[in-house]
Every structure is written in C-alpha cells, then in structure tokens.
Amino acid sequence: MDNRSMTMNRAEASVLATNKVIRNTYILLSMTLAFSAVVAGFSMALGLPHPGLILTLVGYFGLLFLTAKLRNSTGGLIAIFALTGFMGYTLGPIVSHYLSLPNGHAIVMQAMGGTAAIFLGLSGYALTTRKDFSFMGSFLMVGILVAFLAGLGAIFFSMPGLSLAVSAMFVMLMAGLILYQTSAIIHGGETNYIMATVTLYVSIYNLFTSLLHLLGVFNSD
Template identity: 30%
Template structure:
C-alpha cells in the first residue's frame, strides 16, 4: 500500500503523479470494458443455448420438465444427463487453469481465453432462462448492475484500506462452495436461502475489495514501470470483477427471480 498512500497524499508529485493517474484511468476503463464484453458474451451464450434446448413441438421433444417446458435432445443432454455436472463445475476449473497459466500467455491470448471462459459460463448458467421469467432476470440484472456500480465506485474512491477484508472474504467464498456442494445432496430450501444471502453479502464485499485491489496493484507496478505486467493485469482485473458480478447476480436471482 506504500505507493498507493504516497500517490493519495501527494508524496509522488508533479508530472509523474499525473502520468500515473492518467494511466490508472485508462487501466480501469480497460478493466470495465473487458468485463462488459465478457458479460455480453455470457448472456448471449446463455440465451442462445437455452433456446436450442427448448422446443414448443411436443412431437419433437425428448423430455418434458415439471413446468411443462419441452426439452430437445440437446436440452436433455445439458440439463438431465451427467453432462450437467461437467457444465456446473467447468467454470470453476477454467478459472483455476486460467489463473495458473496467465503468466505464460500474451495479453492478446489472455483476452481470448477470458472471452472463451465467459462463453463457457453462459452455457453453465443457461438454465436460468428455463427456471425464471425473462422479466425477472432482466430486473435482477438491473438491480445487480446498480449495486455493483455503487460498490465498485466506493471501492475505487474510499481512503479506507480494504486489504484486511481479503482473507475473510476468500474464506467466505470457500465456505460457500462447500455449502453449495453439500446442498446438492441435501436439497434443503432454508439452507439454499441462507447460502444465497451470504453469497450476496460476500460478493458485494469482494466487489469493493477487488476494485481497490486492482487500483492499488496498478499504482504499485506503474511506479516500477512494469509494463509487461500491466499488459495482462487488466484482463485479470476484468475476470475478478466479472466473477463478483455474476455471482452476486445469481445469488440475487434466488430472491428476486419469479420462477416459471
């Protein structure tokens, strides 16, 4: 935090401070821009896949859901076969692999991999269009966008050091994952609601924390003129905020979404 504090208090002054500040704004614009493109890819993929999974012709249907929705062969493969477990955990495996390999990638390759991950995530969450009404999905997306913007702005502008939250929040994420896996077998409604409530709170905190962390890391590397790192850091920053947004959206959808 030393370089961040120095910039905030004016210890780094003159042309150098102005250069870092201008670079920071460009860096954050790239982070948010890359994240936004990823979000568009995710929801386009989710909508397209859900459309291919459903048919209105009962004669062509391979199966029918309890709500009356007819599934195509593709829909059965995605949502009613063992492949659904692969799709469920594929984004998590993708994230770990991407994080481990990004140092060996060029910035251009990392960006392509990020967009590929966004498409995989879209396929993984495509079932929301079968479970929830389109209107409630849109409303939840709007609520999430407003909350995310406010939390990220606060994380960017606050003078408070949020670094102490990191370990606590990551432990919370690990606990959420364990609880979600357990509830796959228990199928407990109250536990699912508790998981969703905690998920919203944890990823709300991570949104502010990650935003400040991205800002701080940029300043630290810009001071040392680490141009190679700066080329890929925007992609990783976009990935972090993308995951915060997607998870907050999915947990909020459990509360705000109207089921079909």
C-alpha cells in the first residue's frame, strides 16, 4: 500500500470516528434530556423542595467527577444518568416557582423555545461551517469561573442586579460553550461522547435557567 492510500485510509478512519462520536453524543444527549425532564416532572408533581445551594453544588460536582472518572466504561453511562437525573430534580422546583408567577406558563415556554433555538442554531452552524472554535477555550474557562463566583456573591450578599447580570453572562458563555464543544467533536478535540454529552447538557441546563431568570424579571412588575 502506497503512502497516498495510507493517508486516505487514515483520513477516512478519522471521519468515521468523528461521525460516530457526533452520533453517539446527540443520541445520549437526547436520552439524558428526556430523562432529566421526566425527573423534573416528578419533582414538580410531588412538590419536592429545592435541595438548596450547598447540596446542589456537592451533588453536581460529585456526580460530575464520578462521570469523568468512569467516562471510558459502562459505569460512565450510569453516572451521567445519575448526574442529569439529579439536575432534573433540582430543576423541578425552579420551574414550579416560575409557573406560579403571572404569565408563568408563557415565561417557561419562552425559555424553552429560546434554549432550543439557540442550541439548534449554534450546533447547526458549527456542524455545517466546520469552523474551529478552539480559540475560545481559555476565555470560556475564565468567564465561567468569574460568572460562577459572581453568582455566589449575588446569592450570599442578596444583590439582584448582579444576579441579573450573571444570568446574562451565562447566556453568552453557554452559547460560546456550545460552539466550542461542537467544534471540538468535529475536529477531534473531544473523542469521548460521554464527556461531550455532559458539556452540552450543562450548557443547555444553564442556558435554560438563565433565560428563565431573565424572562421572569422582564415579565414582572
């Protein structure tokens, strides 16, 4: 086999591997989103209280660490469903709160529609143009850390203005993270579909809750 044939075979293998990661990622993402929605529905139907900030952070980061540790095994699939199920449980009381507001159903539907439009639009753009957004990695990492710390400050010091600004920041950062992660899958920067799914799920979750907050404020008196 000559060098040209070997190069073509490697290129074809790389494309097939990339397509497999993309396919597995979106299948698993769809399943985890559906599972999370079902758990959120049960949480709302049973009127379960929100677990609180501390338990939410411990549960989220603990299950995230477990998923990352088991990402190359079947246990990784169990861990990611545990993670997304837990996040669905925390989402139930949040959605119930917004549904109780005037125009609450409209607010929730607008947030869902906005989240879907942003995710599908940005994912479609990254997949069709195949642009490399890896340059955004450092900016997103720093931005998310700053927004996370600012969000904690807004909660502990009861600063609604800062909380609103953090939600707006998270909308922009999660949009960037969707572009970055999709690009990483396309260009081989992310080859593990479980971790790719986690990143996209977290992006969608934070995007939805941030839009809920913003729309809730803008639709209030």
